Amino acid sequence: MKALLCEEPGRLSLVSRPAPAPGAGEVLVRIRHVGICGTDFHIFAGKHPFLEYPRVMGHELSGTVEEAPEGSRLKAGEHVYIVPYLSCGTCHACRKGLSNACQSIRVLGVHCDGGMAEYVSVPEANVVPTGGIALEDAAMIEFLAIGAHGVKRGAINAADRVLVTGSGPIGMSAIIFAKTRGAHVTVMDTRADRLAFATDRLGADAAMLADASAEAEAKRLTGGDGFDVVIDATGSARPIERGFGFLAHGARYVLLSVVRQDITFSDPEFHKREATLLASRNAQPDDFAEVVRQIEAGKVPTRALNTHRGRLEDGAALLVEWARPEAGVIKAILDV
Incomplete structure (x- = not known):
């Protein structure tokens, strides 16, 4: 062969x-x-x-x-x-x-x-x-299942304001499956073309550039509260650390990314929010089945x-x- x-x-x-x-x-x-x-x-x-x-x-x-x-x-x-x-x-x-x-x-x-x-x-x-x-x-089912698993790990629902950081394929899959659960989804990336694709083709509700203005824009979009769920799909340590600053009180932070470096964050800030940090690894059989259902339903x-x-x-x-x-x-x- x-x-x-x-x-x-x-x-x-x-x-x-x-x-x-x-x-x-x-x-x-x-x-x-x-x-x-x-x-x-x-x-x-x-x-x-x-x-x-x-x-x-x-x-x-x-x-x-x-x-x-x-x-x-x-x-x-x-x-x-x-x-x-x-x-x-x-x-x-x-x-x-x-x-x-x-x-x-x-x-x-x-x-x-x-x-x-x-x-x-x-x-x-x-x-x-x-x-x-x-x-x-x-x-394409496998990479979509990774996003579906991360969304499941974050227990995302229609009441959530979600921020997806990083709009490569894995970030895009997280956007798709957060939207199938009815969440309001914002996407952040350094590339304007990826942000446009996420809003125009994937149904993301808002987009913001990952530049110096991002924190102020996040406050504007959330009325100063922060996001209920942040999903990191950047694959880079510094953006992962930055993501802690976008969490609302009681928020969940899902790491789809995995990096070799240690990740640090402010414990007092994390603690006062009573935030939850979640790893998301690979996908489970029900995630694959969910992808198939949503493709068949025309949602992907x-x-x-x-x-x-x-x-x-x-x-x-x-x-x-x-x-x-x-x-x-x-x-x-x-x-x-």
């Missing part, structure tokens, strides 16, 4: 290797579409802390069942998406139903080879029928989100091009 291999930082090659042989309880999936994630760009740039090279990247995956175990609920040719989090099923977190926080989790395309290839073999539990949605849309503008497409065979050159901010990528998909 063909596979796009990241041999070392900055070097991608289209290689030929044997197709995987499914083990007991595994499903062989013929990959059709691969969404490109910020994680993939970090791996390509050599910035990912939990990775060994060479690696076949790709964890936003959809395809068709090639081979299923005897007695499987799946059948050959069925359209499916893949949940890329391979959990152990036995650790403390898994026993509590928190498979997204498995103590021994492996993520396709990060801890083991992923789906930038013609085939991948994964446990049956990680293979889910797409229902009525298009296969190319199904390749998949065509607008998928700004760039290309072939797996051209992936080495395309990833270099798509990594440039000038390319204007929101979500790129490789067709296999």
Whole structure:
């Protein structure tokens, strides 16, 4: 089979290797579409802390069942998406139903080879029928599920004023799912084009530039109260720390971002607000199901989100091009 291999930082090659042989309880999936994630760009740039090279990247995956175990609920040719989090099923977190926080989790395309290839073999539990949605849309389910999980973690409801900081794909997914819950959503970013997309195409109610005026603008928008929920999707330590200043009394702060540095904040300010700080890691099966429901309901503008497409065979050159901010990528998909 063909596979796009990241041999070392900055070097991608289209290689030929044997197709995987499914083990007991595994499903062989013929990959059709691969969404490109910020994680993939970090791996390509050599910035990912939990990775060994060479690696076949790709964890936003959809395809068709090639081979299923005897007695499987799946059948050959069925359209499916893949949940890329391979959990152990036995650790403390898994026993509590928190498979997204498995103590021994492996993520396709990060801890083991992923789906930038013609085939991948994964446990049956990680293979889910797409229902009525298009296969190319199904390749976007995973990143959308991360936003849906963060919104769920924040217990967002229609009475909340929400601030999403960072309007990359993950921030956009948080905007989408906060809006499905009826919240009033403000988005903050350094890029005016992303802010315009968030308001024009995603339904964000307000936008503000992440410049020196942001604190004053937040006070104006909230009557001086601050936001009931702040969701950080910036992926940067200093904006995360700045986000504490936007919290209302009794607010929840959800960190979709993960950074390597320590995060500091003023304990007296945090304490007097009786604020809640929440980590949001990966996504759970009900988050994936929520994404499918909202796509089927027409609440997710998949065509607008998928700004760039290309072939797996051209992936080495395309990833270099798509990594440039000038390319204007929101979500790129490789067709296999």
